[in-house]
Amino acid sequence: MAKTKVEKDQNxxxxxxxxxxxxxxxxxxxxxxxTYLNWxxxxxxxxxxxxxxxxxxxQQKIRGFCHLYIGQEAVAAGTISALQADDPIITAxxxxxxxxxxxxxxxxxxxxxxxxxxxxxxxxxxxxxxFSKEKKFFGGHGIVGAQIPLGxxxxxxEKYKGNANVVAxxxxxxxxxxxxxxxxxxxxxxxKLPVIFLCENNLYAMGTxxxxxxxxxxxxxxxxxxxxxxYDVDGMSCEKVHDAIASAAEHCRSxxxxxxxxxxxxxxxxxxxxxxxxxxxxxEVEEYKSKDPxxxxxxxxxxxxxxxxxxxxxxxxxxxxEVDECVKFAEESPYPDPSEIYTDNYMQxxxxxxxx
Amino acid sequence: xxTRKIPFRQALREAMVEEMRxxxxxxxxxxxxxxxNGAYKVSQGMLEEFSERRVIDTPISELGFAGIxxxxxxxxxxxxxxxxxxxxxxxxxxxIVNSAAKMLSMSxxxxxxxIVFRGPSASAGQLGAQHSQSFENWMANVPGLKxxxxxxxxxxxxxxxxxxxxxxxxxFFESEVMYGDMGEVPEEEYLIPIGKANVTREGDAVxxxxxxxxxxxxxxAADELAKDGIHAEVIDLRTIRPLDVETLVNSVKKTNxxxxxxxxxxxxxxxxxITFQLQKHAFDYLDAPIKRVTTTDTSIAxxxxxxxxxxxxxxxxxxxxxxxxxxS
Numbered sequence: 069m070a071k072t073k074v075e076k077d078q079n080x081x082x083x084x085x086x087x088x089x090x091x092x093x094x095x096x097x098x099x100x101x102x103t104y105l106n107w108x109x110x111x112x113x114x115x116x117x118x119x120x121x122x123x124x125x126x127q128q129k130i131r132g133f134c135h136l137y138i139g140q141e142a143v144a145a146g147t148i149s150a151l152q153a154d155d156p157i158i159t160a161x162x163x164x165x166x167x168x169x170x171x172x173x174x175x176x177x178x179x180x181x182x183x184x185x186x187x188x189x190x191x192x193x194x195x196x197x198x199f200s201k202e203k204k205f206f207g208g209h210g211i212v213g214a215q216i217p218l219g220x221x222x223x224x225x226e227k228y229k230g231n232a233n234v235v236a237x238x239x240x241x242x243x244x245x246x247x248x249x250x251x252x253x254x255x256x257x258x259x260k261l262p263v264i265f266l267c268e269n270n271l272y273a274m275g276t277x278x279x280x281x282x283x284x285x286x287x288x289x290x291x292x293x294x295x296x297x298x299y300d301v302d303g304m305s306c307e308k309v310h311d312a313i314a315s316a317a318e319h320c321r322s323x324x325x326x327x328x329x330x331x332x333x334x335x336x337x338x339x340x341x342x343x344x345x346x347x348x349x350x351x352e353v354e355e356y357k358s359k360d361p362x363x364x365x366x367x368x369x370x371x372x373x374x375x376x377x378x379x380x381x382x383x384x385x386x387x388x389x390e391v392d393e394c395v396k397f398a399e400e401s402p403y404p405d406p407s408e409i410y411t412d413n414y415m416q417x418x419x420x421x422x423x424x
Numbered sequence: 425x426x427t428r429k430i431p432f433r434q435a436l437r438e439a440m441v442e443e444m445r446x447x448x449x450x451x452x453x454x455x456x457x458x459x460x461n462g463a464y465k466v467s468q469g470m471l472e473e474f475s476e477r478r479v480i481d482t483p484i485s486e487l488g489f490a491g492i493x494x495x496x497x498x499x500x501x502x503x504x505x506x507x508x509x510x511x512x513x514x515x516x517x518x519x520i521v522n523s524a525a526k527m528l529s530m531s532x533x534x535x536x537x538x539i540v541f542r543g544p545s546a547s548a549g550q551l552g553a554q555h556s557q558s559f560e561n562w563m564a565n566v567p568g569l570k571x572x573x574x575x576x577x578x579x580x581x582x583x584x585x586x587x588x589x590x591x592x593x594x595x596f597f598e599s600e601v602m603y604g605d606m607g608e609v610p611e612e613e614y615l616i617p618i619g620k621a622n623v624t625r626e627g628d629a630v631x632x633x634x635x636x637x638x639x640x641x642x643x644x645a646a647d648e649l650a651k652d653g654i655h656a657e658v659i660d661l662r663t664i665r666p667l668d669v670e671t672l673v674n675s676v677k678k679t680n681x682x683x684x685x686x687x688x689x690x691x692x693x694x695x696x697x698i699t700f701q702l703q704k705h706a707f708d709y710l711d712a713p714i715k716r717v718t719t720t721d722t723s724i725a726x727x728x729x730x731x732x733x734x735x736x737x738x739x740x741x742x743x744x745x746x747x748x749x750x751x752s
Contacts, residue, residue: 156499190532199531206498207531211522217488218523221495228451228477228501248518251488258483412533413567415591420619420666421567422697424704 099307101374103149104365107306109383110148111141111362114165116391117174118337121164121181124395125341130181134195137165139336142361143268144169146309147236150317156226158206158219159238161196162268162335166238170205172198174394184401191404192412213239213246216265220256223263223326234320235263236313242273244287253294253328260325264316265291267330268303274339275347291328303333304359426611433466433603435577436542439584440467440504442613444474447502450588451478453489454506454543463508464544464603490516490541494523497539497593504588507543510559510597516541517562524593525568540587540594545573546636546687548600550731553723558688560635563595564665564697570618571664573597575639577607579662582616590618599637621668623675627655630745631675633698634685635661638736642685645741656745664694669701673709676702680711681748685741690718715744 118136125134137144144165147157159166168177172188180187181195188198189208197208206222209215219237226233243249244267256263267287271278279285291298297319301312309331316327334356338345345353369375410421430438444450451474452467458481461468471479482489486507493503507513513520524537547556564571570592574580580598587594624639625646634642639660646656657675661668676682682702684695695716702714717736724734746752 158495188532189530189534192532193530197530199534201531201534206495206535207527209523211518214491214518214523217491217519218495218498220488221492221497222499223495224492225496225499225501228449228496248487248491251483251485252491254483255485255488255492259480412529412531414570415528415536415538422667 099310101369101372104369104372104374105383106149107142107145108362108365108369109387110145110169111306111365112384112387113174113390114141114144114168115362116387117168117177117394118164120391120395121178122337122341124181130195131183132194132196133161134181134341135162135339136335136337136341137162139356139360140268140270140303140333141165142306142365143266143303143309143331143333145361146306147266147313149306150310150313151234151236154204155233155317156204156206156222156235157238158215158222158235159208160212160215160240160243161208161210162240163196163198163208167198167200167205167208170200170203172200172203172205174390175397178394178398179401182398182401183403184398185404185408186397186401190408192408213243213248215239216243216246216249217252219265220252220261220263220326223256223261224259227262232321233262234317236266237263238266238268240273241267241269241271241278241287242276242281243267244290245273245281249290253291253296253326256326257294257296260323262320262323263326264313264320265326265328266313267328268333269330270333270335272335272339272347274343277347288328288330296326296328298328298330300330300332303331304356304361304364306361306365427608428611429606430577430609431603432577432580432598432605432607433464433468435581435607435609436466436584436598437468437470438609439581439588441470441473443585443588444478449500450502450504451480452504452506453480453482453493455482455484455508457481457506462506464600466603467506486512486515487519490519491523493539494519494527494537497524497537498527498535502538502588504540504542507541509555509600510543510545511555511557513541513543513559520563520569520593520595521566525566528592529568536591537593538591540584540596542584542587542596542598544598544600544603546599547724547731547735550726550728552726556724560597560664561688561693564694565692568593569665570594571597572618572662573636573664574662575602575636575660577605577609579616579622579660581609582614583618583662586615586618589615594618597636602637616662619663619666619668621671622660622662623657623671624660625656625658627657628679629654629656630681630683630748631657631659631672631679632683632685632741632745633659633661633672635664635694636687638685638687641736641738641741644738645745648738648742649745654745654749661694667697667701669705672698672702673705676706677709680709681745682710682714683741683744683748684714684716685736686716686718687736688718690716690721693718712748712750715748717741717744
């Protein structure tokens with residue numbers, strides 16, 4: 069896999085580029101037809117799932133806070149292809165996309181949005197708290213930036229146990245302004261923890277643009293401040309996300325410590341379902357939509373004759389049916405029994421709750 | 425059982441050392457725990473035995489290292505996170521309250537957090553307003569956590585070992601001014617169960633309930649009262665959450681009176697929950713309203729006169745007992 073070329077600029081900071089070594093190879097030749105098909109399917113599943121979730125939210129079938137991932141799908145797809153199945157993943161509350169990409173089923177995800185007992189967290193987590201221990205998907209966290217030290221802690225455990233696993237720890241540009249990030253970056257570098265910190269920079273912390281949140285708008289400098297290898301990555305490209313994460317993972321697995329990737333991406337929708345996103349222009353949204361990762365991937369696959377239009381239509385049809393089916397599954401599933409409020413609070417089975 | 429007298433700090437250290445020898449996944453992390461041998465020498469010698477892999481100095485980043493501890497616990501380890509004082513743990517409350525306490529519930533039982541957050545709390549001389557606070561009631565308010573507050577070396581060792589073995593997150597409260605206290609501790613291994621209070625002195629006139637270093641005041645007051653023929657029963661809560669209501673109710677059935685002594689602010693404190701439980705479960709046994717002796721409802725201050733005015737003392741407890749007995 070591609071090696072990361074670390075160069076220093078005149079200030080000694082790492083220049084941000086993940087590049088394959090040796091002779092340049094065209095992207096579509098470096099990745100197999102199978103990889104492209106997987107990317108396409110993962111991204112399409114997320115897109116259709118999230119579009120449906122948005123509709124259902126409007127119908128009040130889904131309640132609470134709901135943060136959609138539409139536009140950012142290439143980050144999830146490129147992450148999954150670059151990591152091993154045993155590498156833990158942790159993210160924030162915009163977690164549907166990464167959970168689906170990690171292999172939590174559409175049924176379990178939609179049922180969770182419905183608050184049903186068949187959901188991936190039995191209706192206890194909701195939109196913001198998807199988990200799967202089996203898939204090494206460690207949530208789904210609602211306090212902005214709190215998952216950054218948690219991700220480093222997951223990595224601490226992997227290193228302590230002598231495993232070769234690497235943790236992918238995701239957060240947004242808003243979380244990059246939390247003190248927890250700085251404390252964690254410092255310790256992760258000091259202790260050389262095997263964790264990739266991925267800032268999905270979608271340019272807006274809710275309604276506050278990156279530029280309005282700090283004097284430092286080049287987020288990768290936050291990593292450089294701790295001498296952490298830090299790169300920026302085009303988050304609208306599966307190929308580039310994959311390359312950057314594969315290189316970073318190799319760096320981590322070799323015991324050299326963490327890597328910070330600032331992944332430039334864009335959410336087409338508002339921060340949450342209640343956000344009309346009036347802080348940005350239509351033109352800006354359209355500009356990013358013109359770089360849509362699903363369209364781009366499809367066009368590459370067709371150009372390279374990795375797939376026929378008929379095959380694409382079959383995939384599209386299958387995903388549509390899967391999403392329809394998951395809605396049906398969620399609709400027909402039962403809510404958790406009220407007695408479930410007392411389960412899963414403590415491992416101690418006979419914990420004496422105060423009941424009056 | 426063979427016993428010997430050892431200081432409080434050694435009892436805590438023995439608990440950690442024994443559990444670390446027993447279980448590879450247990451490690452200690454905190455400020456000055458390793459090379460400095462502990463700000464209060466609780467972890468003295470542990471770096472030498474377990475190396476820097478398992479006894480880990482942190483920078484001054486309470487939020488960060490508490491979160492790293494929680495993450496490590498989510499992924500199969502059993503961390504002991506030492507705070508130099510619980511006052512500094514306030515910076516880490518997000519990770520204790522929002523992450524550790526809620527992880528099992530949010531993940532629907534998939535991911536538990538077997539972690540111990542420990543350190544000293546409450547006043548320790550004239551340390552001013554920011555170094556003297558009690559947090560047992562804060563943490564006890566949070567479902568998902570267990571809360572232990574210890575008053576002597578024997579309890580400290582037995583309960584810390586239980587806390588380390590517990591599969592739920594535990595907040596463990598000590599005291600700076602007790603680390604040198606000597607106490608009888610068996611040579612043999614023992615555990616004290618979480619969730620059980622301890623009747624430390626039997627009596628029939630009144631029940632005095634307390635925990636942590638206020639237990640000394642409770643016993644001193646009981647000694648004084650005995651001179652007047654008033655025989656107080658004294659209960660050390662040991663565990664704050666879950667609360668051992670049964671032991672408290674059984675005592676009041678015998679004494680019919682209760683005084684709760686707590687180094688904590690009065691509003692929403694441990695004594696308010698005890699009072700609620702007692703009026704519910706022992707209403708017909710109470711011959712007088714439950715009394716409490718707490719700190720003043722103010723910040724503590726530096727001057728010795730103000731510290732004295734702030735803290736509970738033996739006289740205040742005696743007055744409360746006599747008031748509950750309608751004697752002067």
